[in-house]
Amino acid sequence: MERNIYLDYSATTPVKREVFEEMVPYLTDYYGNPSSIYKIGQSSKEAILLAKERIASLVGATPEEIYFTGSGTEADNWAIIGTYDSLKTKGNHIITSSFEHHAVLHSLKYLEEQGAEVTYLPVSKDGLVNPEDVKNAIKDNTILITVMMVNNEIGTIQPIKEISKIAKEKKILFHTDAVQALGNIKIDVNDLGVDLMSMSAHKIYGPKGIGALYIKKGVKIENFLHGGGQENTGRAGTENLAGIAGFGKAALIAEKNFDSHVLHLREMRDYFLKKVSERIPDFNINGSMEKRHPGNLNLAFNYIEGEGILLLLDKEGIQVSTGSACNSQSLTPSHVLSAIGVPVERIHGSIRFSFGDFTTKEDVDQAVEVLDKAVGKLRKISSVSKEKGW
Amino acid sequence: MPIYNDIVMEHFMNPRNVGELENPDGIGTYGSPVCGDMMQITIKVVDEVIVDAKFKTFGCGSAIASSSMATEMIIGKTIDEALAITNKEIVSELGGLPAVKIHCSVLADHAIKNAIFDYANKQVKTYKGLEGYDPDEDADEQDIMEETGCTGPSCRG
Numbered sequence: 001m002e003r004n005i006y007l008d009y010s011a012t013t014p015v016k017r018e019v020f021e022e023m024v025p026y027l028t029d030y031y032g033n034p035s036s037i038y039k040i041g042q043s044s045k046e047a048i049l050l051a052k053e054r055i056a057s058l059v060g061a062t063p064e065e066i067y068f069t070g071s072g073t074e075a076d077n078w079a080i081i082g083t084y085d086s087l088k089t090k091g092n093h094i095i096t097s098s099f100e101h102h103a104v105l106h107s108l109k110y111l112e113e114q115g116a117e118v119t120y121l122p123v124s125k126d127g128l129v130n131p132e133d134v135k136n137a138i139k140d141n142t143i144l145i146t147v148m149m150v151n152n153e154i155g156t157i158q159p160i161k162e163i164s165k166i167a168k169e170k171k172i173l174f175h176t177d178a179v180q181a182l183g184n185i186k187i188d189v190n191d192l193g194v195d196l197m198s199m200s201a202h203k204i205y206g207p208k209g210i211g212a213l214y215i216k217k218g219v220k221i222e223n224f225l226h227g228g229g230q231e232n233t234g235r236a237g238t239e240n241l242a243g244i245a246g247f248g249k250a251a252l253i254a255e256k257n258f259d260s261h262v263l264h265l266r267e268m269r270d271y272f273l274k275k276v277s278e279r280i281p282d283f284n285i286n287g288s289m290e291k292r293h294p295g296n297l298n299l300a301f302n303y304i305e306g307e308g309i310l311l312l313l314d315k316e317g318i319q320v321s322t323g324s325a326c327n328s329q330s331l332t333p334s335h336v337l338s339a340i341g342v343p344v345e346r347i348h349g350s351i352r353f354s355f356g357d358f359t360t361k362e363d364v365d366q367a368v369e370v371l372d373k374a375v376g377k378l379r380k381i382s383s384v385s386k387e388k389g390w
Numbered sequence: 391m392p393i394y395n396d397i398v399m400e401h402f403m404n405p406r407n408v409g410e411l412e413n414p415d416g417i418g419t420y421g422s423p424v425c426g427d428m429m430q431i432t433i434k435v436v437d438e439v440i441v442d443a444k445f446k447t448f449g450c451g452s453a454i455a456s457s458s459m460a461t462e463m464i465i466g467k468t469i470d471e472a473l474a475i476t477n478k479e480i481v482s483e484l485g486g487l488p489a490v491k492i493h494c495s496v497l498a499d500h501a502i503k504n505a506i507f508d509y510a511n512k513q514v515k516t517y518k519g520l521e522g523y524d525p526d527e528d529a530d531e532q533d534i535m536e537e538t539g540c541t542g543p544s545c546r547g
């Protein structure tokens with residue numbers, strides 16, 4: 001394989017070898033349906049319980065509060081639509097932020113068509129939701145507040161504890177999309193006070209196609225999938241056993257290696273930023289650097305357009321993204337960067353770099369070298385410049 | 391599968407005629423950075439023939455490739471021949487563009503016409519190909535504009 005420098009860990013991560021090895025037996029030897037009462041069915045059941053224990057431990061929950069889903073997106077859909085369905089006779093108002101993941105925004109859009117009323121809170125220039133805004137948006141008919149824990153494009157960490165406290169005072173359910181946060185910032189569901197929390201395996205070196213929803217004990221929401229009695233009758237469908245085992249192992253590793261993982265990401269990210277600052281003029285950092293995912297960086301390179309950077313980097317075997325990976329095919333500028341007030345012409349030149357466990361200093365050195373050349377080349381071609389202005 | 395074909399990638403990686411002519415006979419710009427793409431084409435004209443053309447483009451890969459191809463296509467052509475070039479011909483010379491990027495060729499086509507329009511104005515000449523031509527015309531792409539504040543043309547049409 002040619003040189004490959006992957007700097008898109010926020011899009012997805014490779015499956016770690018230990019995770020893969022944990023999964024294999026559940027595809028080959030222990031293929032029994034967990035609902036079957038014979039022995040290999042029962043060992044499948046045990047595998048699910050073990051995985052739940054591991055994930056619960058990572059986030060301070062109990063295993064019974066973890067429900068597996070097919071993805072983080074499904075967890076978001078279930079949490080939001082399930083809450084609405086169970087509480088719509090009491091109220092129809094939902095509060096969220098304007099820079100949520102599309103799994104949340106589009107679920108809400110769907111509910112708006114069903115009669116829900118949604119308040120989209122503004123986000124500060126730093127990329128933070130103000131808890132006061134949440135407080136002021138609450139109405140008598142508010143049934144749910146959903147604010148992400150860590151933003152997927154700019155990595156900013158939201159004041160979840162403060163927001164959940166406000167929700168609790170008003171007896172409103174609180175959901176958070178923790179897909180980007182899991183394994184990268186400390187999560188204790190009880191300390192944070194969340195009722196519902198979405199997670200995904202493939203962002204923490206687990207497989208794709210498996211997510212989970214944390215549902216606090218005592219919180220009841222409508223089911224999203226209907227069928228068999230799997231997941232304590234919460235989520236129908238034969239369990240993705242290998243995925244579940246992989247998710248569990250990934251969570252175990254994430255908990256065990258948490259400190260070194262965070263330290264490594266921060267080191268790589270900060271080293272990258274330092275190198276870029278030394279070599280490339282005229283760029284801006286999107287979002288606050290203080291309250292931020294340790295492996296996220298989002299930079300706006302002025303006077304050029306991001307796709308060209310992506311193409312030139314890809315030619316040299318370096319993978320990054322403009323905005324979220326889900327957005328690359330769409331041509332509308334990032335709603336996240338718009339929400340934090342980045343001027344549109346700068347959004348066009350914004351790139352997300354995200355670092356992970358396998359990133360090395362050499363990767364960073366090479367990536368900055370290629371990036372420097374790419375930016376220089378595109379600026380020579382560009383019809384706008386620092387001298388001419390936009 | 392890569393999003394662009396080899397010809398487009400070649401023109402993006404090694405764009406022809408990048409730059410700005412000194413004392414050009416015509417200069418045309420089209421698009422705006424807010425919309426994500428802005429092209430500038432300068433031309434040199436001798437005896438009704440475009441003897442040189444250069445471009446500068448802020449924009450995506452296909453915007454750069456379209457500008458590069460467009461300048462290649464007009465060099466050596468008479469003004470009338472250059473005016474007859476359509477965006478479809480630019481796309482065809484590029485071996486095709488992804489559907490969502492077809493508009494980049496429209497931008498290149500407009501930038502050329504604007505450069506010739508400028509030349510015609512300066513020389514006080516009229517060309518059949520410029521009859522009724524509006525250099526600020528927004529083609530037909532208004533959809534994304536409300537969201538972004540972009541009020542002009544772009545590759546995103």
